[in-house]
Structure formats: structure tokens, C-alpha cells
Amino acid sequence: MPMDSFSAPDFSLRQLQYAVAVAELGGFGAAAKACGVSQPSLSAQVAKLEATLDVRLFERDPRQVLLTPAGGHLLGLFRTTLSAGAAVEVAARTLQDPYAIPARIAVIPTVAPYLIPPAVEALRAAGAGPKVHWLELKTRVAEEALSNGKVDAMVTADPPACSGVVVRQLGWEPFWAILPPAMEHPQPVSLEWLSTQDVLLLEDGHCLRDQTISLCMLPEAQESPFRTTSLPTLVQMVASGLGVSVLPAIAVATERERAQVTVRPFSTAGIGRTLRMAWREQAPLESMLVEIEGVLRRALLTNPFVVRRP
Amino acid sequence: MPMDSFSAPDFSLRQLQYAVAVAELGGFGAAAKACGVSQPSLSAQVAKLEATLDVRLFERDPRQVLLTPAGGHLLGLFRTTLSAGAAVEVAARTLQDPYAIPARIAVIPTVAPYLIPPAVEALRAAGAGPKVHWLELKTRVAEEALSNGKVDAMVTADPPACSGVVVRQLGWEPFWAILPPAMEHPQPVSLEWLSTQDVLLLEDGHCLRDQTISLCMLPEAQESPFRTTSLPTLVQMVASGLGVSVLPAIAVATERERAQVTVRPFSTAGIGRTLRMAWREQAPLESMLVEIEGVLRRALLTNPFVVRRP
DNA sequence: TAAAAATACTCCATAGGTATTTTAT
């Protein structure tokens, strides 16, 4: 392991500042006045800067102070460095605005396309307020991103497994059965009936896949050979008559418009899942995340298929 | 007068350095090791930086240290500032080479076109060595530039009037008379004879003008109405038969090739001028200027019309 | 003689060190 891979210059920004002031004002006394320090203090700092750089910056003379050629070359670099330092200060002040920084929020793929658009709209309508960078990540990836700080919050159905996070419930949404339009079926669909059908599933890693499997109590053998990469594709396959499936309520309205499928409630009440938002304890944007939580909760309730839990 | 027009950030480059190390190594302990300081020292500096900027840079946790979003935004600026500081260090090291900086040398117009080319050639032939930025400035302007530091040295005929400068003689050069080719004249020209002719002069500000005037003891009234802006033009006018004039030795070889003029020595010995090089006392490039002085002195002696003073 | 920078010194804020405690898994 390298011992001092990190090193900083031995001079200070203040020393550069003093040198620039001397060069611009043409004298140590005037520079000291402008910098608000005594002339000996400023002289000492400039002398120390010259010593550390081993470069004579000024020709001193009771009459006048002249920048040496070497000093002239360095002065531009001094100014560049000071500007960069000033930029840090400015940025830090800008960041005092709690809304200056967008929250990075991961949303699982079976929720993102249906929740993000109304959320964005609600945030836009609210005018000045939280800014969000949305990411579509599967549960595991989102958890990983949350714990290593790549995102500031995540929206999932499963309660996150990682520790040190605060979890807030956004709401409960029922599942709805979707069937090919031509299929014969009981009016409200029962889980028993569903289990006798070919149930189409998403690919591994989608929590909806696991939720559907446990819902229908499907043995491994009965799984359909298809592994769909997204809900729209899955709905399309149901519309084509390849099988039946289960949609979370939030997706129903959008997907029913895109493909010809029959949407039916379950005969049993309470079949659905809870959506949750999680962030790290002592996350710096907490107040902003709470605001966003409210926006998301309201966006959920806006959806006509998301009914209150019975 | 503005009281504190100049201000520097309250943080230090070292603090930025520490923050970058923590972000890159993912921990305070590792960062402290890499920076060669103790962990509490580094922690204290990072904490102070956060306090100064009023921005939480890291989420601390015994398990891991995470960069906050605000910290992520600032980190790039930290790096920029540190790079600028490092550039200062690099430049300062580069400037340790005494030849890294070109000397800015002013030469009067009646010398520059004839002295600079051989000097450049000699410097080039010497390979690594002094670099020079040449400027063609009239005596007064050159003196002004020398005293306010715009140039590092000047080459003139008149001894510079300003104080605090060291003056070195480069050599003495005779004057030569130039006459229209068809003109009748004594073989070596006498000052008395010259005074009876139309003597062409350069415009105001050229020392050669004043030298010629005093040489010929010309009353104001006898001046030719022409004010030539440069020696080549003046020679051209002599070639056209408009009058006679005086050339410094250094210019004779070049000008005689460009125009048809008769070149004659003066009958009186010791008519000429001394060329001098001057720089400010305690000029930082002094050793380099001494080298250049040698080059110029040799370049002068190379000229066949520059003979030793009798 | 006057103006400006350098020098001499004193003081205190603070960066850095060591030892220890806290914290979260």
C-alpha cells in the first residue's frame, strides 16, 4: 500500500491570495490593507510562499514592487487556483438549498413505468421542490445501490433486507388477474382456478415473479417455459393467448390500454402487495425524501385500480 | 479604497486533500494512512472542512463511509482546486531551470534590425541557453519599460537616465557618412563638409537623430524637412539624392546592400557612439543577462564596419 | 527626510499527535 499517495501543496490559498494582491496593487502595504492584515504578516507569508516554491516572485524596492518574469508566469496559476477555491465556496453555498441536489431514487421495474410519470408530474406541478433522478433497478440491485450510496432511496415491494435503513409503507395494491380475451373463466377469478392455467412469469430477479409463484402455489415443474423481461411483454403474451398472469394494480390501467386482455379481480380479498420506500438512516436528504414519500403515496392513490386494503 | 476586496477561502488545500482521500479510499483510517497523518487529525480536518462549507460531505458509519450527494458534487471541485495547486508546484519546479524564462530585451530601432539577427543565430547555435523575447523600442519607451518591469533589459546608445540600473558597455561603433552615389565629395568626409549639405534625419525620439544633429552642429533652421521613420527609408532617400546622412556602423553592411549609396568614413577619428546594455539591479535573471551581454558583444564585433575605437 | 519593506519579538489559534471512548454489527 502506497504510503503517501496523497499529497497537498505546502502553500496555502491565503498565501496565493496575498501574492496576487501584491501584484495587482503594486505594493506590500497596499496589499496588506486590501487583505485586512498587517504589512509584516503579509510580507512574511509572501516570503514563505517564495521559499516553498523556491521562486523569487517580486523585485522589492522602496520605490516600487515589480513582478519578476517567473512571478508573472506563476501569477496566472495562482489566480486559477484561487478561482477553483472560490468555486468550491460558491458551490457549497448553493448546496445550502435543500432542493439543490436531486435525490437518486431506485424503483423496481414492475412499478417504475407506472409510478414515475405521475410522480414526475406531481413534482413538476409543485414547482420549486424536490428534484429526483429516477433509476429502474431490480430489488437486489436496488438494495446494493442503497447500501453503497449509489442511490439515496429505493421503492420496492419486498421489505429491504439490508440493515440501517428506515422503511416507510407507501400503500397496498391488490393484484389483478389478466386473461386472454377469448378465454372462458369464472367472473371473479379464484386462486385455485388460476393454478390450473399456464401462468406466465417475468424473468428471475423480479419480485413480482416470486410473488406470483407463491400466490399460485406453483410447483417448479408447472412454470411456463417463457421468461418475460418486462410487464408490457408479459401482457402482450397473455393477449396472444399464451397463458394467464397476474398484474399489480398500479400497472393495470396502463397495460389494459396497450393490449387486449381481460382484467379480473380475485375472488379472495387481500391478495396484493405493499409498496415501500426505504432510505438509509441519517441520510442527508431525509426531509426531502419524506416529501417525496408523500408525493409517491398520493400518486399511488390516484390510480383507480389501487384500492384500499380490505 | 475597498477594504477587503481580496479574500481567500477559509479552508486549506490540505483539508480538500484529506476529503478526496477519504472519498477515494472509503474510510478515514485508510485515508489517514495514505496521507501520512493520524486518523484523529484527518478526521478533525475533514470535520472542520464540513463546518466551514456548512455541508455534510460524508455519511459516517462504523461499517463504511459514504459520500453524500452534496459531497459528490463538491468532490470534483476539490479535485479541480488540488490540480490547480499541483500545477503551481509543477510550474515552480520548471522555473528552477534558469533558462525556463525568456528574457525580455528592448533594443532601439537603429540597432535592432542589425543586432538581433546575428544574436538570435548565436543563441540558436549555442543550443540550450538563454531564450530572449526581443522588442524594438525607442530609448525613452525602453527606459520606461525597464523601470516598470515590462522588459528585463535594454540595449541603447544613450546611457539610460533611470536610477537603480546596472549599465554595461557592449562596444563602440563609428559613424559612417552616406552620400548619393553621384555626389562629388572629399574622400574621407569631414564634419565641416557634411554640415554644408542637406542632412536627412530620422523622426523625433530616435537617439541617432540627436546624435547626428549634435555631430553636425546643425542649427534648427538647417534641418531637412523630411522626418524619416526608419533607417532603411532614410538610406533610400539618400540613394535618391535628397541629401546625405550618417549611419551607425552596425547598419552599414546591411543597408549598403539594399540601396545604392556611397559609404565613407569620417576624416576625424573617434566619431561614433557606444552601445550599452542595462538592466535593473537585483534583476532576477541577472546571470542570464550577463550571458546575453556576451553574445551581443561578440555579435557586434562580427560586423566588419564596427571597428575598435581609435 | 520620507516612504515602504524587512526585521524582531510576542501571542494565540490550530494542525497534529497519543490515548481513550463510543458505536454498530
Added chain:
DNA sequence: ATAAAATACCTATGGAGTATTTTTA
């Protein structure tokens, strides 16, 4: 129990002050 950061406390460097001297025109 462990690993890592925070805390407590001490030391010493050095930045800033005042008073004075030096320097050069």
C-alpha cells in the same frame, strides 16, 4: 468482540499582531 470513527487532551508550529530598523531616492 471487533473495527472504525469520534472524543479528550496535549504539544508545537506558525500566522498574525506591534514596534522598530533598514533602505533608497
